[in-house]
Amino acid sequence: xxIAIPKGRLQDRALGVFAAAGFDVPDDFSSRKLVFNTGGxxxxxxxxxxxxxxxxxxxxDAGIAGLDQIxxxxxxxxxxxxxxxxxxxxxxxxxxxxxxxxxIATKYPRITRQYLDGRGLRAEIVPLGGSVELAAxxxxxxxxxxxxETGETVRVxxxxxxxxxxxxxxxxxxxxxxxxxxxREMRELIARIEDTKNASLQSQLx
Amino acid sequence: MAARLxxxxxxxxxxxxxxxxxxxxxxxxxxxxxxxxxxxxxLPIIDYVExxxxxxxxxxxxxxxxxxxxxxxxxxxRSDFTPMLxxxxxxxxxxxxxxxxxxxxxxxxxxxASRLGVxxxxxxxxxxxxxDGSVEADIEMLRLAAGLVREFNGKPTIxxxxxxxxxxxxxxxxxxxxxxxxxxxTPLIVRKLIGGQAxxxxxxxxxxxxxxxxxxxxxxxxxxxxxxxxxxFEEGAGYYTGLRFRVYGKSLLAQGGRYDNLYARFGTxxxxxxxxxxxxxxx
Numbered sequence: 001x002x003i004a005i006p007k008g009r010l011q012d013r014a015l016g017v018f019a020a021a022g023f024d025v026p027d028d029f030s031s032r033k034l035v036f037n038t039g040g041x042x043x044x045x046x047x048x049x050x051x052x053x054x055x056x057x058x059x060x061d062a063g064i065a066g067l068d069q070i071x072x073x074x075x076x077x078x079x080x081x082x083x084x085x086x087x088x089x090x091x092x093x094x095x096x097x098x099x100x101x102x103x104i105a106t107k108y109p110r111i112t113r114q115y116l117d118g119r120g121l122r123a124e125i126v127p128l129g130g131s132v133e134l135a136a137x138x139x140x141x142x143x144x145x146x147x148x149e150t151g152e153t154v155r156v157x158x159x160x161x162x163x164x165x166x167x168x169x170x171x172x173x174x175x176x177x178x179x180x181x182x183x184r185e186m187r188e189l190i191a192r193i194e195d196t197k198n199a200s201l202q203s204q205l206x
Numbered sequence: 207m208a209a210r211l212x213x214x215x216x217x218x219x220x221x222x223x224x225x226x227x228x229x230x231x232x233x234x235x236x237x238x239x240x241x242x243x244x245x246x247x248x249l250p251i252i253d254y255v256e257x258x259x260x261x262x263x264x265x266x267x268x269x270x271x272x273x274x275x276x277x278x279x280x281x282x283x284r285s286d287f288t289p290m291l292x293x294x295x296x297x298x299x300x301x302x303x304x305x306x307x308x309x310x311x312x313x314x315x316x317x318x319a320s321r322l323g324v325x326x327x328x329x330x331x332x333x334x335x336x337x338d339g340s341v342e343a344d345i346e347m348l349r350l351a352a353g354l355v356r357e358f359n360g361k362p363t364i365x366x367x368x369x370x371x372x373x374x375x376x377x378x379x380x381x382x383x384x385x386x387x388x389x390x391x392t393p394l395i396v397r398k399l400i401g402g403q404a405x406x407x408x409x410x411x412x413x414x415x416x417x418x419x420x421x422x423x424x425x426x427x428x429x430x431x432x433x434x435x436x437x438x439f440e441e442g443a444g445y446y447t448g449l450r451f452r453v454y455g456k457s458l459l460a461q462g463g464r465y466d467n468l469y470a471r472f473g474t475x476x477x478x479x480x481x482x483x484x485x486x487x488x489x
Binding site for chain 2: 171
């Protein structure tokens with residue numbers, strides 16, 4: 001079985017999910033290795049936006065990906081479990097006193113297009129690779145659409161949140177073809193993780 | 207000029223070795239279909255968009271190359287043979303010549319507007335059994351599909367289900383089946399389907415015909431090779447009305463199913479079942 005782990009923001013929590021489910025997960029990242037074989041599983045470490053690509057094409061059997069990346073890639077993999085960690089909101093953001101919606105900078109052009117169509121709004125989309133808030137600060141665009149976790153970045157740059165685009169949570173994703181051809185293994189993987197999820201919910205009860 | 211080396215998205219030429227390989231596969235494939243008494247038909251490479259508009263959802267429409275022809279009508283390059291065969295056959299079909307066993311071959315072009323890059327010209331060979339709605343026809347086509355994989359020394363695994371099961375459940379159940387995610391409000395039957403514990407006895411109360419047909423298929427075919435997945439369902443099932451299956455060798459080789467309402471849309475009702483192999487995936 002090959003599992004894709006997103007590097008960055010979700011990496012530690014994603015590994016924690018599998019460790020809690022009894023998997024022997026890699027823990028030594030001192031080398032620049034991207035592929036680890038431990039406990040009969042091949043773990044691959046890829047950029048968070050690439051997890052849906054690997055799983056969709058069957059290069060990985062399963063992985064953990066944020067709903068933002070799943071939607072942006074129109075990934076059709078199954079999403080059997082949703083996690084409580086790493087939740088955030090995708091927001092429409094602008095500087096106070098910004099002009100009416102005309103241009104939107106974002107890392108998520110596809111989601112932005114759907115948001116605009118869904119709201120019946122018209123704006124030009126400016127795709128950016130990162131530090132998207134800066135586009136609003138420097139008036140590159142009238143608005144930006146980006147993820148907001150604590151709201152700290154928005155506050156620091158004195159921007160304001162105008163509308164909720166989507167609630168975002170990390171999900172376990174499982175490739176359709178592997179689910180069809182190895183249903184027992186894949187259902188067992190899902191059940192093992194689900195059990196530990198439920199157990200941690202129990203332990204949070206007073 | 208920028209496009210000296212490049213081709214339009216999704217297409218490429220095949221040169222000598224690749225063409226020879228494709229020809230070898232195609233010849234063996236066609237011989238096997240002819241042995242099974244299937245006759246070839248040829249369908250046009252472009253057709254009007256309008257006759258198919260009601261059949262195809264917006265997303266599927268986006269997958270085809272479309273343009274305006276010399277008379278000003280919107281036309282599309284072939285992206286799915288099955289509705290084209292129905293449109294070609296339905297007006298000319300006579301009851302006394304049914305059932306018809308037909309096959310076709312050729313390229314389809316899909317330009318799925320996704321960032322995942324599934325974006326290609328595919329060479330496909332498809333076979334259809336038109337005018338026979340029986341479960342025996344289902345079994346014949348499933349056996350034929352498995353036999354074609356064996357023709358290429360492959361070990362087939364055919365995963366099958368009936369789309370009318372999900373259709374008989376509500377929208378929230380279908381949503382759960384599409385994502386495979388359940389929550390506390392998910393009905394027990396959907397939990398059992400997704401958990402893999404559901405049996406045909408669980409399905410029979412709300413989808414009796416599907417349960418009876420799947421039971422007959424299961425009894426006729428080797429369960430090692432033909433695997434029933436009662437939770438296999440995806441959004442946009444399109445024109446499928448009953449049996450739905452996917453054929454795996456080393457990878458996904460073919461898919462197909464039953465579409466008993468398709469021919470009626472083109473004027474002559476007829477049950478039909480078929481499958482399409484994508485030849486690039488064989489060797």
